[in-house]
Amino acid sequence: MDALTQYLEQNQERFLENLKACLRIPSVSAQPAHKADVRACAEHVAAHLKSIGMPHTEVVDTAGHPVVYAEWLGAPGAPTALLYGHYDVQPPDPLDLWKTPPFEPTLRDGKLFARGACDDKGQVYMHFSAVEAHLQVNGKLPINLKMVIEGEEEVGSGNLATFLKAWKDRLAADVIMVSDTSMLGPDQPSLCYALRGLMYTEVEVTGPTRDLHSGEFGGAVMNPANALATIIHRLKDADGRVTVPGFYDKVRELTELQRTAMRELPFDEAGFIRESGAPMGVGEKGYSTIERITSRPTLDVNGIWGGYIGDGAKTVLPSVATAKISMRLVPDQNPDELFESYAAHVKSLAPAGCTVVVRNHHGGMPFISDPSDPMMQAAYRALERSWTKKPALIREGGSIPVMATFQSVFGKPSILMGFGLHDDQVHAPNEKFSLSSFHGGTRSCAYLYEELARG
Numbered sequence: 062m063d064a065l066t067q068y069l070e071q072n073q074e075r076f077l078e079n080l081k082a083c084l085r086i087p088s089v090s091a092q093p094a095h096k097a098d099v100r101a102c103a104e105h106v107a108a109h110l111k112s113i114g115m116p117h118t119e120v121v122d123t124a125g126h127p128v129v130y131a132e133w134l135g136a137p138g139a140p141t142a143l144l145y146g147h148y149d150v151q152p153p154d155p156l157d158l159w160k161t162p163p164f165e166p167t168l169r170d171g172k173l174f175a176r177g178a179c180d181d182k183g184q185v186y187m188h189f190s191a192v193e194a195h196l197q198v199n200g201k202l203p204i205n206l207k208m209v210i211e212g213e214e215e216v217g218s219g220n221l222a223t224f225l226k227a228w229k230d231r232l233a234a235d236v237i238m239v240s241d242t243s244m245l246g247p248d249q250p251s252l253c254y255a256l257r258g259l260m261y262t263e264v265e266v267t268g269p270t271r272d273l274h275s276g277e278f279g280g281a282v283m284n285p286a287n288a289l290a291t292i293i294h295r296l297k298d299a300d301g302r303v304t305v306p307g308f309y310d311k312v313r314e315l316t317e318l319q320r321t322a323m324r325e326l327p328f329d330e331a332g333f334i335r336e337s338g339a340p341m342g343v344g345e346k347g348y349s350t351i352e353r354i355t356s357r358p359t360l361d362v363n364g365i366w367g368g369y370i371g372d373g374a375k376t377v378l379p380s381v382a383t384a385k386i387s388m389r390l391v392p393d394q395n396p397d398e399l400f401e402s403y404a405a406h407v408k409s410l411a412p413a414g415c416t417v418v419v420r421n422h423h424g425g426m427p428f429i430s431d432p433s434d435p436m437m438q439a440a441y442r443a444l445e446r447s448w449t450k451k452p453a454l455i456r457e458g459g460s461i462p463v464m465a466t467f468q469s470v471f472g473k474p475s476i477l478m479g480f481g482l483h484d485d486q487v488h489a490p491n492e493k494f495s496l497s498s499f500h501g502g503t504r505s506c507a508y509l510y511e512e513l514a515r516g
């Protein structure tokens with residue numbers, strides 16, 4: 062075993078402690094009450110980077126939450142990689158469903174439970190551990206390294222594009238590295254080359270100007286909750302296709318070759334559905350589950366409310382009903398282009414007797430890259446070295462809005478080498494990161510820097 066691998070093995074416990082310290086900071090970017098915690102987390106990450114030998118580290122203010130920037134440029138002639146990750150996390154709610162508190166990282170059965178354990182603090186700390194190992198063992202890194210660890214990924218990276226454009230020259234790199242995706246199974250290393258985009262909207266339906274007695278008025282005026290249900294029902298047809306005009310115009314259809322490749326992936330469809338807790342898989346007609354979640358667009362209600370939701374029964378017609386409706390998009394759909402047509406369609410679907418307001422929240426462009434790029438091949442070799450099974454090339458259904466920005470602004474290839482698992486409960490109670498992912502991922506990151514240097 063080489064000295065680097067040995068260092069990684071001998072320091073596993075300390076690497077875990079470093080991660081736990083970061084997980085104790087509730088850096089919930091969506092909630093104003095946690096603004097100071099988000100900044101404290103940025104400061105903590107910066108201090109940690111300095112302590113492992115990244116002296117050029119700073120916390121950079123933006124119009125929103127700060128970005129942590131760090132660089133190590135001591136390998137003249139070697140390629141430069143830009144590591145992107147995020148230190149912000151999703152809200153921990155609903156709190157009562159956590160077995161142990163979300164910001165008190167707890168180890169159970171070889172898994173670390175905490176908000177952000179997998180998404181994305183755990184995956185960012187794999188890189189930090191790998192960097193530390195190289196600097197300790199060799200006194201240097203095999204490549205030049207720049208890091209951008211942001212605090213707004215979970216709220217749509219609204220201020221990141223401005224930062225990236227302003228810092229464009231300073232951030233120049235040959236490749237972008239990201240660990241914020243998943244693997245197909247606990248022992249199945251995976252490299253991701255495509256992500257879905259997102260359009261996130263809110264539909265507010267108003268009927269009467271105030272709540273009404275449902276006996277007095279029921280049947281005589283439009284109930285906005287009923288109207289909202291009608292609209293949502295009409296947004297998808299019986300085949301599970303979105304009815305917005307033009308929605309599929311720019312969708313890149315899968316080729317037969319791509320469909321075959323996807324069928325051959327070691328994806329456990331039955332296990333995936335079982336893991337979801339749903340009684341069965343349901344989706345767009347004519348597509349398999351893995352095609353549906355990675356390569357087809359879809360529309361979902363994320364939240365819906367209106368009227369009486371307390372104990373018992375209250376006979377009332379609500380004045381207002383609202384739903385958060387999001388669409389996952391695929392190449393080459395564009396949320397900015399689709400919004401107008403979507404909003405007009407939603408209004409056209411509304412029954413008479415109510416008014417509808419459609420709002421656009423943050424979105425993100427879909428992303429697709431070339432899996433045969435030499436940088437991807439380097440990542441492939443790094444995974445081959447650190448795992449037993451051959452790496453799988455996958456597309457994923459989640460979104461990382463900045464990936465498309467990196468592509469258009471920097472024009473450089475990206476490596477999405479992630480280690481999450483489908484049962485990690487990201488964005489949900491009891492989020493966890495398996496130690497096999499954390500330590501295997503750390504090894505993969507350490508080898509990735511070497512493989513990138515090899516070219």
Ligand code: BES
Pocket residue numbers: 180181214215216217241242243256259423424425457458459460461462
């Ligand atoms: N790590 C995820 C993205 C992800 C999830 C990639 C699953 C692949 C598989 C990321 O932190 C995330 O959750 N992104 C948000 C983006 C949104 C807030 C714009 C998402 O996908 O919902």
Ligand code: ZN
Pocket residue numbers: 151180215487488
């Ligand atoms: Zn996330």
